[in-house]
Amino acid sequence: MKREPSLDTVQQWFQAVVTHPEGVAAGSAAEDAQRLIRLDRGELETVVRRSRNLTAEERLSIYANAYWARLLECLGDCFPVLKQALGEEVFDSFGFEYLQRYPSRSYTLDRLGESFPRFLEETRPPDSEWPDFLVDLARLEWTLAKVFDGPGVEGQVLPRPDDLAGIAPERFAAARLVPVVCLHLLVSRYPVNAYYTAARHVEEGAAAADEVPIPAPGEELVAILRRDFVVRRYVLSRPQHALLAALLEGSPVAAALAAAAAASDLDDDELAAALRAWFRFWTAEGFFHRLDE
């Protein structure tokens, strides 16, 4: 009597067949599937029944097509502007490779794109700068998604500008100004944040796609945070970035100010005035969670 394969074997075989990049016929003939259930060509119906209308291969192909379609659609949802920049066909070809190298191992689709920026970096052609644009844009979009639904500080009382202004300079310098948990900084090799804004105008119908060319290379520094459940983006200068990066690392205010000064071309008075304005603005915008003295 023929022994039926175990549940474990059937499931491993099924997964190998319906997730094979070349489809069900290739998947069932491939070593992974053959090792589990050895089938000659045309023997799929010894495992999966045919229906009145469809062969076993056609029925399995519904799952195979759905696997790629579902995940590519979701990946496109995670990186809508990158997809728009590349065009659907090119984006999906990258996505198709990505999903083979980094198949989902999480219960949630929210993590599907987690390694996509890394994948683009790993697979970039060596002698071209242009892929930096794609990697940086992917990192921006992933950060935006993470900030949107990650931890935040809504409902908590944050310091107000006047709270900080009233503290003696020596006390302030020695304290640690702790940024909100949802503050992230990005350093990009292309102005992807500006590109993102322009592309959103296309999406909203306020601009045509050909009005948003791929930009020339150029450093862009951006702060991203969430306030009242909406993600906000702020373009930073180098000293601003140095200051916030130091605060994010947990440095005391004095060390963060020194980092800002080192990155600045302003004279002392100009920098002092700028710092006051920055702290006031950032505090009003909800950059800081608390002051630890």
Place this chain on the structure above:
Amino acid sequence: MDARGARLGHQNLGLGVGLRSVHFDHILRTTPDVDWFEIISENYVDSGGRPRYVLQQLAERYAIVMHGVSLSIGSNDPLDHEYLKKLKVLAREVNARWISDHLCWTGVLGRNTHDLLPVPFTEQTLRHVVERIRIVQDVLERPFVLENPSSYVTFTGSTMEEHEFISRMAEEADCGLLLDVNNVYVSSFNHDLDPEVFIRALPHERIVQFHLAGHSNYVTHLIDTHDGQVIDPVWDLYRLAHQLTGGVSTLLEWDARIPPFPVLHDEVLKAKSFMGDNLPAEPEGAENTAADLVAAASSPTPHPLHHIRPEIE
């Protein structure tokens, strides 16, 4: 039906709809007269942002049921206890009336295909699933309900029909059933079976909830796309299921080409016409027209596909 034993004692919540993020603003603004909402658990268990905040607000006003797509109860991989723990926390937070998922597996060897894959209906699978349901029930400490998924293949190795498997599973594991009437219709068409036989054979006192949804007709097969109205034959099955159970919580799912909220709500309210003896002369369902068939070709991804797009300024 003995009313005391019906639905395992769980309340008939009435007519509800699946909560989708595109409707958040409308629902918060208008507080529509919907009996209850069902959420996709995976969209909220990790949320630290607006989705969870909106859900918390809605849970103060509406009954909430949690419906998952990643439990993978039929998988040979170990249960994901981190995921179960998160389900439990969220269920407590929103006072979920029960937690449901599907009789399926989503992946093995640590992978997740994010699809509701079919199990072979064998004694071995039955033992495996029953044991895992018991563990899940022990962990969740909340009513647990399993749904019949749409399927596109059957296995030669199956030794029983799906309805027999589900009936035995529910009895042996002592769990509730979520009868997806559309899925019965889709799977029966795909497997050349009679959907009425399926519905009549189930232990009706264990049916806690119904699902209704639209599907796409590819002539040779049907795909469960949740992207349109409920068709007449599915409403007919719903009427039968309603008669056999005495009425249980009913929920409409709509996951692709999602219409404005009032359209969604109106669709589930049609269920009232199929509940009593006074049936309408003209059923209010939709038939699959040639136009629907063409339109369906542009949205071939079967349920589930759930991902909330972020709001960015």
